[in-house]
Amino acid sequence: MKWITRERPKIDRIACPWLIKRFIDQEAEFIYVPFMDVIEKAKEVNAIPFDVPDVEHTHHNDYCTFDYFIQKYKISDPALKTVAIIVRGADTDRHWLASQCSGLWAISAGLSYNVADDHELLQLGMKIYDALYSWAKHLQKEKHTLQPFENLLLDVFSAYLKTKDGKRKKTPSWAKELKEIIQDHIDTNLSLKEISKGLEISPSYLSREFSKYFEDLSFGEYIRKLRIEKAIELMQVHSYSLTQIAYLTGFSDQSHFTRIFKKNKGQNPSEFRKQMQKGKSGTNG
Amino acid sequence: MLAEIAHNSITVKWITRERPKIDRIACPWLIKNFVDSQAEFIYAPTDQVLEKAKQLNAIPFDIPGAEYSHYGEECTFDYFIKKHKLTDPSLLQIAGIVRGADTDNFNLAPQAAGLWAISAGLSFNIKNDYEQLETGMKIYDALYSWAKYAQGEKHSWNPNL
Numbered sequence: 001m002k003w004i005t006r007e008r009p010k011i012d013r014i015a016c017p018w019l020i021k022r023f024i025d026q027e028a029e030f031i032y033v034p035f036m037d038v039i040e041k042a043k044e045v046n047a048i049p050f051d052v053p054d055v056e057h058t059h060h061n062d063y064c065t066f067d068y069f070i071q072k073y074k075i076s077d078p079a080l081k082t083v084a085i086i087v088r089g090a091d092t093d094r095h096w097l098a099s100q101c102s103g104l105w106a107i108s109a110g111l112s113y114n115v116a117d118d119h120e121l122l123q124l125g126m127k128i129y130d131a132l133y134s135w136a137k138h139l140q141k142e143k144h145t146l147q148p149f150e151n152l153l154l155d156v157f158s159a160y161l162k163t164k165d166g167k168r169k170k171t172p173s174w175a176k177e178l179k180e181i182i183q184d185h186i187d188t189n190l191s192l193k194e195i196s197k198g199l200e201i202s203p204s205y206l207s208r209e210f211s212k213y214f215e216d217l218s219f220g221e222y223i224r225k226l227r228i229e230k231a232i233e234l235m236q237v238h239s240y241s242l243t244q245i246a247y248l249t250g251f252s253d254q255s256h257f258t259r260i261f262k263k264n265k266g267q268n269p270s271e272f273r274k275q276m277q278k279g280k281s282g283t284n285g
Numbered sequence: 286m287l288a289e290i291a292h293n294s295i296t297v298k299w300i301t302r303e304r305p306k307i308d309r310i311a312c313p314w315l316i317k318n319f320v321d322s323q324a325e326f327i328y329a330p331t332d333q334v335l336e337k338a339k340q341l342n343a344i345p346f347d348i349p350g351a352e353y354s355h356y357g358e359e360c361t362f363d364y365f366i367k368k369h370k371l372t373d374p375s376l377l378q379i380a381g382i383v384r385g386a387d388t389d390n391f392n393l394a395p396q397a398a399g400l401w402a403i404s405a406g407l408s409f410n411i412k413n414d415y416e417q418l419e420t421g422m423k424i425y426d427a428l429y430s431w432a433k434y435a436q437g438e439k440h441s442w443n444p445n446l
Contacts, residue, residue: 086399099391103382103399109435110427127420131406139405 001028002047006035010112011091011105012051012065014125015083019069021126022133023080032118063248064091071244076253079137086132104132182226227251228264235273242269296325298343303328306408307387307401308347308361310421311379315365317422318429319376328414360387375432382428400428 003020005013009032020028033041035052042049050057051065057072058065066087070080082098089097090105107128115121214222227249234245246257262268267275299316301309305328313326329337331348338345346353347361353368354361362383366376384390385397386404403424411417 086402095395099395099398100402101399102395103386103397103401103403105399106382106396106431106436107399107403107424107427109438110429110431111423113430113435114423114426124420124423127407127410128403128424130410131403133406134409135402135406138409139402 001025002031002045003028004031004033004038004042004045004047004049005051006038007032007118008112009118009121009125010108011087014108014122015066015087015091015129016050016057016069017122018126018129019066019075019080022130023075023077024069024073030119030122059092062088062092064088066091071247074243079133082136082140083129083132100132104128182223224260224264228261231257231261231269232272232276235269235276242273245269296323297321298325298327298341300327300329300334300338300341300343300345301347302331302334303414304408305414305417305421306404307383310404310418311362311383311387311425312346312353312365313418314422314425315362315371315376319371319373320365320369326415326418358384358388358390360384362387375429378432379425379428396428400424 003017005016013032017028017030029047031041031045031047038049038052039055041047048057049055052058057068060068064087067084069075070084086098086100086104089095089101090108095101095105108125111121111124111128115124210219210222211217215225217225231245231249234240234248240248242257243254246254249257251257251260258268261272265272299313301312309328313324316324327337327341327343334345334348335350337343338351344353345351348354353364356364360383363380365371366380371377378394382394382396382400385393386401389401391398391401404421407417407420407424411420
């Protein structure tokens with residue numbers, strides 16, 4: 001199978017070929033052409049265009065093309081998921097998504113500056129993504145498993161815990177900030193245990209402080225609530241399958257998603273979705 | 286001594302411990318690009334480095350007991366910069382990234398954690414140290430170009446945006 005995208009790749013257009021070669025089609029071929037020519041050339045040489053606007057294999061909302069390939073081909077390798085977050089952050093200029101994003105971006109931008117030939121660049125890039133994958137699979141040490149986003153949480157919490165008690169009551173700005181951080185990272189693995197370890201306070205204390213500002217919910221309950229809200233939002237976009245939705249909302253797999261969803265909404269996701277659609281068509285506008 | 290040897294166009298050899306990850310790749314890159322482009326590098330088992338250094342008339346680095354090594358919080362890369370009075374601001378920025386990645390202190394530079402992940406993975410995948418050095422050279426060339434020329438660049442996936 002031939003794949004085509006625009007020239008001068010940096011992140012997604014190197015990472016996706018790597019993903020295709022390693023997980024989807026070993027024999028795949030890649031073509032880089034000027035942006036203006038991608039669609040026309042794709043027809044001419046019978047190649048699938050990717051990472052350009054208005055094609056199937058491309059960015060969807062906050063997710064980059066790499067994410068789309070993982071969803072579409074239902075690849076459930078956890079190490080790949082770690083790599084996906086790094087790629088997404090580096091590709092969409094949201095380096096706070098993972099602590100490795102800035103380094104991947106710097107190296108990729110520099111490689112693209114130094115290497116004028118796109119295929120030579122791809123060859124080097126293959127080594128880099130092989131390396132990132134091996135690191136994610138075999139070398140992530142215990143102490144480094146703290147998600148970068150959890151580090152951010154830590155910073156916010158530390159600042160909060162340092163403020164005087166009297167000030168606390170009217171200073172829920174940290175809570176607002178925290179809310180945004182959580183919303184942005186709803187598809188990553190969040191663990192209260194890790195956060196409290198970093199803060200050197202007990203998980204139960206952290207949990208108590210948390211619930212004061214988060215609708216009386218525990219950390220876990222709050223995260224689940226947000227995930228389910230996000231899932232319902234995504235259900236309204238018809239093209240997403242439930243498997244895709246489970247992936248996009250940070251559930252480990254579809255059965256986990258179904259179980260939590262049913263527990264919260266009293267219905268499993270497919271029933272819920274059907275009813276939601278019925279409700280919609282039943283209105284008179 | 287170095288200048289003398291270079292002047293007599295004798296190849297200077299450098300020796301360090303095998304299975305390099307950060308410092309033992311970054312230092313050869315620094316030497317090649319800023320100190321001596323003809324330098325040669327040897328990787329040896331840790332317990333043989335100092336002995337082999339004498340045998341082969343090579344300068345040992347990044348190993349306890351050598352002049353070119355860690356000092357306090359600073360790694361061998363920092364020592365090379367100091368010793369050779371290098372002042373290129375891009376190089377100094379890379380030094381912070383290398384120090385962070387090498388000393389497990391990722392707060393030193395935002396790029397340190399990514400450099401560490403990629404370097405640790407390369408070392409896992411490539412069992413030949415010299416092959417790893419070759420790939421590593423390209424990575425530090427890239428970091429340097431990024432620091433010097435591409436740092437302000439923002440990334441947008443859609444040229445229409």
